[in-house]
Amino acid sequence: MKPTGRGLAVTGGGAVLIGAGFTFGYPELAVLGAVALLAAACALAYAAWRPRLSVTRTVEPDRVARGQPCTQTLVVHNGSRLVAATLIAQDRCGGATVAVPLIRLRPARDTTVSYPVPTARRGVVQVGPLSVTRRDPLGLLGARRTHGGTARVWVHPRSHPLAAVPAGIARSLDGRIDRVPHGNITFDALRQYVIGDELRRVHWRTTARIGELMVREYVDTSLPRLVVLLDDRAGAYPQPDDFEHACEAAASVLVAAVREDLAAELLLVGAASAPGTREHQAMGPAGARRVDVAPLLDRLAEAQLHPGDRLGAAIDRLRQYRLGDTLVYLTGSGSAEDLAPVGALHPRYPTIVAGVFGDPAAVPSTVEGVRVLAVPDAASFAAAWDGLERW
Structure with missing residues (x-):
């Protein structure tokens, strides 16, 4: 609750008039001062009334x-059945406010009220809550409250x-190169036995031939095959609009992967969490895995430029987890110091x-090891991508 300039003047003037009337013996001035203070008290009671409003958004x-x-x-x-609501309301939409007419809202x-949400720029736009201001008829006092979520x-x-x-x-179980269904465990290679390996994985025929314990090593072919690494370092983009182009390129690659029913993973250089959560994968008909691109695009909408340089940590995560066999690195920095570690x-x-x-x-x-699209x-980027001779 906040008094207006008029309310402060009326309250202060009323107090002065009462004091002057009693001091100099002018009862008329005291009556005027009392009327002013009474008006301020009525304004306080009027603004303190809380309207029964419910907001559906x-x-x-x-x-x-x-x-x-x-x-x-x-x-x-x-919600009131007797009192009409005469209010001034504004709804917050992103960084702007939208006037909502609530004059004489009957019991x-x-x-x-409908209005368009600005979508000219990528990001997350928060709308609400509804801010309602109730003022007395004389404009002496106003009370602002929020309603709805x-x-x-x-x-x-x-x-x-x-x-x-x-x-x-990805290799299939019979050794051919093809696109196997997600969720299979595929034989990859033989390696020497180390303490902790399960004995059921020992390949006894090879062990007998070379005289050393050899175990089978498997790979999970359900891992995403296409990994998009988006550089969100503020220092990597001399022009902020270049980051928007990188986000659009990432969205283009992810949408194309979903169209081809390929699993994909989105990583941000500045992300603190380890990759591979795969919350964007869901179960489709007959238990088959399908890719849901919406959570990935949500992360792109939330992506922001961050200070610092964590590219080395992101590359280490990629080397440790090996999320796929195709890596798409999107950045605004074309320096050899940034591209060479990715090529490593x-x-x-196999495809970067x-x-x-x-x-x-520049x-x-x-x-080495990278196909560069400047x-x-x-x-x-989309034209250059489609212009690549082979993958």
């Missing part, structure tokens, strides 16, 4: 690509169509593509 849709329409709908209901009635709108980066998607080189992941990741956004002239033409924006 609907956002449709709550996940959109950048530039697509999104509508916020508010239904405000006056047991509601009003519906909040909602969030994920504005995903725009994706560009990609025609070519690497299928990976080859042949652990680096998309560098910004000035192509990017080295060749980096492009100015996401649309050019």
Whole structure:
């Protein structure tokens, strides 16, 4: 509850008039001062009344690509059966406010207000809560309260169509190179026995031939085959818009992977958690795994530039976990100091593509183990991606 400038003047003037009236013997001044203080007291009682409002908030849709329409709908209901509500209301939408007309909201009635949610930029837009201000008719005092909850709108980066998607080189159980179903455990190689290995994995025929205990080593072919590493270091992008292009390129690759029913993983250089959670994978019909791209795009919407340099830690995680066989590195830094460590992941990741956004002239033409795509924006990245001769 906050007094207005008029309210402060009326209250202060009333006190002065009462004091002057009693001091100099002018009862008329004291009466005027008493009326002013009475008006202030009535304003306090009027503003202190808490309206019985219920707010229902609907956002449709709550996940959109950048530039697509999104509508916020508010239904405000006056729960009082006797008193009409005369209020000033504003709803918060991101960093802006939207006026909500609640003048003379009659008892047991509601009003519906719809307005567009801004989706011009990638990010997470929070809408709400509804801020309601109640002022007395004289404008002496105002009380602001919030009603209803909040909602969030994920504005995903725009994706560009990609025609070519690497299928990976996972080995099937019969030794052929193909795209095996997710969830299989596949024989990979033989290695020497170490303490702790299960004896049921010992390959006795090879052990008898060479005179050493040899055990079978298996790989889990359910691991994602396509890994997108998004560089979110603030120092890697001389122009902030280049990071937006990198996010659009990441979305394009992920959407194309889902279209081809390929598992994918999104990693951010600044992420503290270890990769491989795979919360974006769900079970489809007949127990088959399918990929849900929505959580990945949500992470892209939430991605922000961070200070510091954690690229080395991210590369170490990739080397340790080996999430797939195709790595897509998206950055704004084309320096050899950043690209060379990524190229060192080859042949652990047989296919490595680096998309560098910004000035192509500052990017080295060749980096060992990496196919470098130096492009100015996401649309050019999509064209260069489809222009690769083979994966």
